[in-house]
Amino acid sequence: MRISCPYCGDRDAHEFVHRGDAAPRRPTSDDGFYDYVYLRDNIAGPMREHWYHAQGCRNWIVVARDTRNHQMSGAVLAREASR
Amino acid sequence: MSAANSVVITEQSGLGLAAVMSRKGVRPAAIGAALGLAPSEGPGRVGDARLALIGTGPGTWLALTEAPDPDWSLQLAHKLTGLASVSDQSGGYMVFRIGGNGARALLQHGAFIDFHPDVFRQGSAATTVIAHIGVILWQRDDTPTFDVATFRSYAHSFRRWVETTAAAL
Numbered sequence A: 001m002r003i004s005c006p007y008c009g010d011r012d013a014h015e016f017v018h019r020g021d022a023a024p025r026r027p028t029s030d031d032g033f034y035d036y037v038y039l040r041d042n043i044a045g046p047m048r049e050h051w052y053h054a055q056g057c058r059n060w061i062v063v064a065r066d067t068r069n070h071q072m073s074g075a076v077l078a079r080e081a082s083r
Numbered sequence B: 001m002s003a004a005n006s007v008v009i010t011e012q013s014g015l016g017l018a019a020v021m022s023r024k025g026v027r028p029a030a031i032g033a034a035l036g037l038a039p040s041e042g043p044g045r046v047g048d049a050r051l052a053l054i055g056t057g058p059g060t061w062l063a064l065t066e067a068p069d070p071d072w073s074l075q076l077a078h079k080l081t082g083l084a085s086v087s088d089q090s091g092g093y094m095v096f097r098i099g100g101n102g103a104r105a106l107l108q109h110g111a112f113i114d115f116h117p118d119v120f121r122q123g124s125a126a127t128t129v130i131a132h133i134g135v136i137l138w139q140r141d142d143t144p145t146f147d148v149a150t151f152r153s154y155a156h157s158f159r160r161w162v163e164t165t166a167a168a169l
């Protein structure tokens, strides 16, 4: 599987660390913190995921991927996605 | 190894190396204005023997000089006060120069990136892995000659990978 890093370009998946669903947002209080830290949806279909380019530019990126066929429809730096 | 696939590897000694990380909101152009060059916003090498910046990530570069003063990294940090942090890496990395007409084929055996001259040419750079060893590499000229920086403690292992792989070209 190749992942298109916004900075480095197309790279083999083994350069990356996979974190999973990028949807959870940090809660402002303790309520919901367990869900935020531990619970990740495991979607069959298109989803946005966090990947860390550990063996490249060392940036977190948000990748739009269809988990059924690994088709990628885009990737942005996580710091830009969170704006 | 046939003459058609010769590889020449030399260790570069006496280089000055430093990691440059721009502070929040500082554009690459501001870094460039302070240093008198226009750094690449992507993975590329810009500069000369006096000072080159190799893009390693958004807002980060490996700075390299071939003739460092003893306080070279401090001078660099002084020029970039308020713009970027500078940490001396001269002892942290070893830089290998890899040339010869088998150099491209050699690197293509190690890194999962495209080294075809249509897409990787003079000034191109990449941060990636070769044989599980992290590397920052860039193409110096179209001979072609490549420079590969690796953490110094991995230099022996990297060199052994070059020698065994070059023998099989």
Ligand SMILES: [Zn+2]
Pocket (backbone or CB within 6 Å): A005, A006, A007, A008, A009, A053, A056, A057, A058, A059
């Ligand atoms: Zn990257």
